[in-house]
Structures are given as structure tokens and as C-alpha cells.
Amino acid sequence: MLVLAKGVSTIYTANIASNSISMIERVPGPEGWKETVIPVGKGPEGCDLSPDGKEFWTANSGDGTVSIIDVPGKKVARVIEIGTKRSNRLKFTPDGKQVLVSDLNAGELVVLDAASRRLTKRVTIGKSAAGILVAPDGSKAYVAATADGKVAIVDLKTLAVAGEITTGRGPDGMAWVGR
Numbered sequence: 001m002l003v004l005a006k007g008v009s010t011i012y013t014a015n016i017a018s019n020s021i022s023m024i025e026r027v028p029g030p031e032g033w034k035e036t037v038i039p040v041g042k043g044p045e046g047c048d049l050s051p052d053g054k055e056f057w058t059a060n061s062g063d064g065t066v067s068i069i070d071v072p073g074k075k076v077a078r079v080i081e082i083g084t085k086r087s088n089r090l091k092f093t094p095d096g097k098q099v100l101v102s103d104l105n106a107g108e109l110v111v112l113d114a115a116s117r118r119l120t121k122r123v124t125i126g127k128s129a130a131g132i133l134v135a136p137d138g139s140k141a142y143v144a145a146t147a148d149g150k151v152a153i154v155d156l157k158t159l160a161v162a163g164e165i166t167t168g169r170g171p172d173g174m175a176w177v178g179r
Contacts, residue, residue, distance in 0.1 A: 003049050003056070012056055014044040021047065021058055021067075023074060036074050040067035046090035046101060046132075050114070059087035059101045066090070066101065066112070080117050082110055091132045091141070093156060100141055102129040109143050109152075111159055121159045125152045133174035144171040 001014040011024040015037070021044060023036045042062030049056050055077075056069040064084045070077040085105035092099055092114065099112040102125070109123040109132070126145025129152075133142040140162070141154040149169055155162040 001045055001047050003047055005049060005053060012047065012049065014047050014058055016043050016045055016061070019044065019060075019062075021056065021069060023056075023069075023071075038069055038074060038076065040069070040076060041065040041079065046088055048090050048092050048099075050092055051094060051096040057090055057092070057099055059084065059090040061087045061104075066099070068117070078117060080112070082112065082119055084110060088130050089132045091134050093134055093141075094136060094138045098156065100132050100134065100143075102132055102143055104128055104130060104146075107145065109141065109154060123154055123159055123161060125154075125161070126150060131172040131174050133176070136176065142174055144174065146170050146172055 003012040009026045013022045019042055021038045021040055025034050027034045040058055041060030044058040045061045047058040054071055058067050066080045067076050068078040084103040087101050088104040089102045099114050101110040107125055107127050107129050109125050111120040113120050125143045127147035130146045131144040143152045149167055151165040151171055152161050153163040
């Protein structure tokens with residue numbers, strides 16, 4: 001899991017085996033980069049930077065929590081218990097109001113309110129809920145149900161599955177492709 005800040009001046013990566021996040025910043029001088037390792041919960045995997053760049057959130061697959069890192073302070077500011085069985089991916093909506101976490105073992109999309117840091121809803125997706133892609137306008141989330149060979153379309157206003165796309169075997173990572 002790799003997240004690039006705007007301008008690619010900072011790179012974030014989840015270190016699953018060492019229960020940490022690396023924050024790698026471009027610096028002047030011959031080294032060019034400086035790494036800060038930030039301890040988080042067990043098995044960080046899915047992660048994303050808030051749209052305003054002030055917080056970095058990571059879903060910890062081994063303990064059912066989300067760690068919220070204060071970017072300027074380079075430390076965990078808060079840990080939220082979300083009760084996931086094995087969180088896999090985490091994505092902010094473009095407006096920064098919602099945070100979406102896929103739970104691989106439960107087959108759910110966990111929706112969090114970013115401001116209150118509270119769980120809003122659990123949406124049943126299908127077997128092995130994995131990759132998450134949020135529409136640029138923030139209206140829908142596309143969530144892979146890897147073991148079902150489909151992508152669920154979640155309406156982010158109603159927080160309900162609005163449809164599905166049948167895929168080949170094992171869908172997971174998704175991205176927007178432009179011209």
C-alpha cells in the first residue's frame with residue numbers, strides 16, 4: 001500500500017509486518033529523502049491521506065482498529081475501534097467527510113464519519129470485500145467482492161448497494177483511467 005501526497009513531496013507506505021507506517025519526505029541535500037517510521041496497530045494495510053493532507057488514516061487488519069496519524073506532528077493522534085475481522089483497504093471520499101474500510105473476512109464495507117470518528121454503517125458487499133474505488137464526484141464507491149467475481153456499487157448517500165458489475169475471477173485493485 002502506497003500513498004503519494006500532492007506534488008509527490010511525501011510518500012506513505014504501510015509496513016504490515018512491522019506494525020508501522022513509513023512517511024518518506026523529499027529533503028534538500030545529497031540524500032534527497034528522509035524516512036520517519038510511525039508505530040500503529042497490528043497489521044496496517046489499507047491507508048489514505050485526508051483530502052486536506054492533515055491526517056493519514058490506516059486500517060489495522062490484525063486488531064480491528066484504525067490509526068489516525070497527525071501529519072505535521074508525525075505521530076498517532078487517535079485510534080478508533082471499528083471491530084473489523086480483517087480490514088483490507090481504506091479510502092476517503094473526495095470531500096473528506098467519509099472514510100470507507102473494506103473488511104475482507106466479514107465481506108463488508110465499513111463507513112466512518114471522518115469528523116466524529118464514529119462508525120456510520122456496515123454495508124454487506126459479498127465474499128472477500130477488498131479493493132475500493134470512489135467516484136470522483138463522491139456519489140458512489142465501487143468495492144470488489146473478490147471471491148464472488150463482482151464489484152458492488154455502493155450509493156454513498158443512501159449507504160446501500162445500488163448495483164453490481166460482474167467481473168472475471170478475483171477482482172481487487174481498481175483505478176480511474178483518463179484520456
